Amino acid sequence: MGETIIQFITESGFAMMTYKEAIMIAIACIFLYLAIKKGYEPYLLIPISVGMLLANMPGADLMKPENAQVTGGLFYYLYQGVKLGIFPPLIFLCIGASTDFGPMIANPKTMLLGAAAQFGIFFAFLGAIFLGFSGPEAASIGIIGGADGPTAIQLTGKLAPHLLGTIALAAYSYMALVPVIQPPIIRLLTTKEERNIKMEQLRPVSQKEKIIFPIVSMIIVIGLLPTAAPLIGMLMFGNLLKESKAVPKLVETAQNSLMYIITIMLGLTVGATANADTFLTVQTLGITAMGLVAFSVGTASGVLFGKLMCKLTGGKVNPMIGAAGVSAVPMSARVVQKVGREENPGNFLLMHAMGPNVAGVIGSAVVAGILLKFFA
Numbered sequence: 001m002g003e004t005i006i007q008f009i010t011e012s013g014f015a016m017m018t019y020k021e022a023i024m025i026a027i028a029c030i031f032l033y034l035a036i037k038k039g040y041e042p043y044l045l046i047p048i049s050v051g052m053l054l055a056n057m058p059g060a061d062l063m064k065p066e067n068a069q070v071t072g073g074l075f076y077y078l079y080q081g082v083k084l085g086i087f088p089p090l091i092f093l094c095i096g097a098s099t100d101f102g103p104m105i106a107n108p109k110t111m112l113l114g115a116a117a118q119f120g121i122f123f124a125f126l127g128a129i130f131l132g133f134s135g136p137e138a139a140s141i142g143i144i145g146g147a148d149g150p151t152a153i154q155l156t157g158k159l160a161p162h163l164l165g166t167i168a169l170a171a172y173s174y175m176a177l178v179p180v181i182q183p184p185i186i187r188l189l190t191t192k193e194e195r196n197i198k199m200e201q202l203r204p205v206s207q208k209e210k211i212i213f214p215i216v217s218m219i220i221v222i223g224l225l226p227t228a229a230p231l232i233g234m235l236m237f238g239n240l241l242k243e244s245k246a247v248p249k250l251v252e253t254a255q256n257s258l259m260y261i262i263t264i265m266l267g268l269t270v271g272a273t274a275n276a277d278t279f280l281t282v283q284t285l286g287i288t289a290m291g292l293v294a295f296s297v298g299t300a301s302g303v304l305f306g307k308l309m310c311k312l313t314g315g316k317v318n319p320m321i322g323a324a325g326v327s328a329v330p331m332s333a334r335v336v337q338k339v340g341r342e343e344n345p346g347n348f349l350l351m352h353a354m355g356p357n358v359a360g361v362i363g364s365a366v367v368a369g370i371l372l373k374f375f376a
Contacts (some may be wrong), residue, residue, distance in 0.1 A: 016058035022275035028053035028271070034177075041176040041331060044149075044167070047264050048172055051075065063272050068185025079269040082168065085157050088150035088268045089234040094262065095361065096238025097300035099329060102205040103212055103355040110321070110352075111349065114359025116305035117325025118367050120145030120298025124290050125371075138162050139371040141287055144171045145253050145294025146364030147271070149326035154231060155368045159375050162196065165273025166284045170291040174318040178331040181292075182299050183339050189303045194310060195343040197318040199352045210243040212240050221366060227376070228369025235365065298326045302356065324353035328362040 009015060028049045035045035054062055055075065063079065066072035081087040104110055125142030133141065143152045144167060152171035156164045157370035174181065187195075214236035222229045242251050278284065306322025320340060324332040333353035340349040 003235065013058040013060070018276065019059075020280050021056045021058060024056040024274060024276045024279060025053055031173075031176075034180075037063075040179055043202045043260075043263060044172055044267055045176040046199070047267025048169070048176065048271035050167075051268035052274045053271075054268075054273050055272035055371060063275065068332060075269050075272040079266050079272065081265060082153055082269050083157060083161070084141045085154050085230065087262055088154040090231045090262050091150040091266065092231050092365070093234040093238040093255045094259035095329065096214070096235040096240075097242045097251050098259065099239060099242075099358055099361075100354065101239060101243075101358055102210060103202055103351045104358045105205045105209055105213055106202040107352070107355050109317075110355030111359040111363075113302055113305055113309070113322045113325040114355035114361075114363045115325070116322065117298045117302035117356070117360050118146060119301035119325070119362045120294040120296070121364070121367055123297045124294030127290060127293070131290075134160075136375045137163060139375050140167050141290055142294060143167075143364070143368055143371070144174065144287075144291030145298045146327045146360070146367065147171070147175050147295050147298065147332070148361065148364040149175055149266075151231060151327065151364045151368045153270075157373060158372055162176055163287065165270075165278060166287050167291070169274050169279075172267070173288075174291060174295045175328045175331065178230065178326075178328045178336075179335055181295065182323050182332060182335045185296060185299045186303060186320050186336070188341055189300060190307070190319050192343065194307065194319050195340060196347065197310070197315060198347055199321075199349065200315065200342070207245070211240065214240040214243070217362070221369075225366060225369040225373065227372040228365055231365040231368065232362070235361065245364075276356065295326065299323050302326065302360075318347075318349055318352070321353040321356055325356040325360045327357075327360040329357045329361050330354065332360075 031049035033043055034040045036043040037048060054060055058080040062073040062075040064073040065076055121142045124145045125138045128138035132202040140156040140160040140163055143155050149168065153168050156167045218236045219235060221232045238254055241247055241254065302322035302325035303319055306317060306319030309317045310319045320336050324336050326332050333350055335351040336353040340347040
C-alpha cells in the first residue's frame with residue numbers, strides 16, 4: 001500500500017512540475033485575481049488565465065500536437081481556429097453587430113483621433129526593426145500597439161506564425177488591462193481643466209446613414225486595400241446586419257451566442273499558448289515589453305492629438321477621448337468615461353469616446369492590411 005502511494009505521488013503532475021511551470025501558474029492566478037476581484041475585463045481575462053493555467057499543468061498535454069500515432073490535445077484542435085485565421089474575422093463580425101457607428105458618423109473628426117492612435121503600431125515596428133527583428137516579425141510586434149487581439153492574430157498568423165502565441169497573448173492581455181494602463185497616461189498628459197471639458201451632444205444619425213456607411217466602407221477600403229477584406233468585410237457585414245433592422249435573429253446570435261462562444265475558445269487557446277518553455281524566454285519577454293510600449297505610445301499619441309484638436313476647436317473637444325482611438329472597443333471608451341466622471345460627475349463622454357474607438361478598430365484593420373500588402 002505504501003509503495004502504491006509513493007508511486008502515485010512520484011508519477012503525479014506535481015512531481016514533474018518545473019519552476020518555470022510554477023511561475024506560469026502563479027501568473028495565471030494573478031490574472032484570475034485581477035479579472036474576478038478587480039473586474040478587469042473578466043470576459044477576456046478569465047478564459048485566457050484558465051488556458052494559461054491548464055497549459056502549464058504537467059502531464060495534461062492539452063496543446064499536444066497531432067501526429068500519426070496519437071491524436072492531439074483538446075486545445076490543439078481549438079487552436080486551429082486561431083492558426084488558420086477563422087476566429088478573428090468572426091470576432092469582427094460580432095463586434096460590428098454589437099457596435100453603433102453613429103457617434104463616429106455624427107462627428108467625423110473623431111476618425112482623426114483613431115488614426116493618430118495607430119502611431120504606436122509604427123513606433124513599435126521601427127523599434128523592432130532597430131532591435132534586429134525581420135520586417136514581418138516587426139510588423140507583427142507593432143500591431144500589438146493597436147490593442148486589437150483579432151487583428152494581431154490575423155496579421156501574425158500570415159507574417160510570423162512562430163510568434164503567434166506570444167503576440168496573441170500580449171495583445172489580449174493588454175486589451176484586458178486597458179483599465180490599468182490607460183488612466184495614468186491620460187492623467188499625465190492632460191490638465192484638470194482639460195479633463196473637465198464638457199462636449200456638446202452629438203447630432204442624431206439617421207438609419208439611412210447607418211446603412212450606407214458599412215456598404216460604402218467595404219467598397220472603398222477593400223477596393224483600395226484587398227488584404228483588409230477579411231477583417232473590414234466581416235466588421236461592416238456585422239454592422240450592416242444590425243442597422244438593416246431586417247434580420248434581428250442573426251443580430252441577436254452575433255451579439256450574444258456567437259460572440260461568447262468564440263470568446264471562450266479564443267481566450268482559452270490564446271492563454272494555452274503561454275507555456276513555460278516558450279513564454280519565459282528573453283525574446284518573449286522583450287516582445288511583451290515592446291507591446292506595452294506600443295500600446296502606451298498609441299494611447300499617448302491619441303491624447304496628444306486630442307489636445308491639438310481641443311486647441312483648434314477653442315476648447316470644444318475633451319482631449320481624453322483621444323485615448324479611445326486604440327482599438328480596444330468598448331473598453332477604452334469606458335475608461336475615458338470613468339476618468340471623466342471622476343473629475344466631474346456630470347460629465348458624460350462615453351458616446352463621444354465611441355467615435356474614435358470605432359475609428360481605431362477600422363484603423364488597425366487598415367494598418368494590418370497595409371502591412372500584409374508589403375510583407376506577405
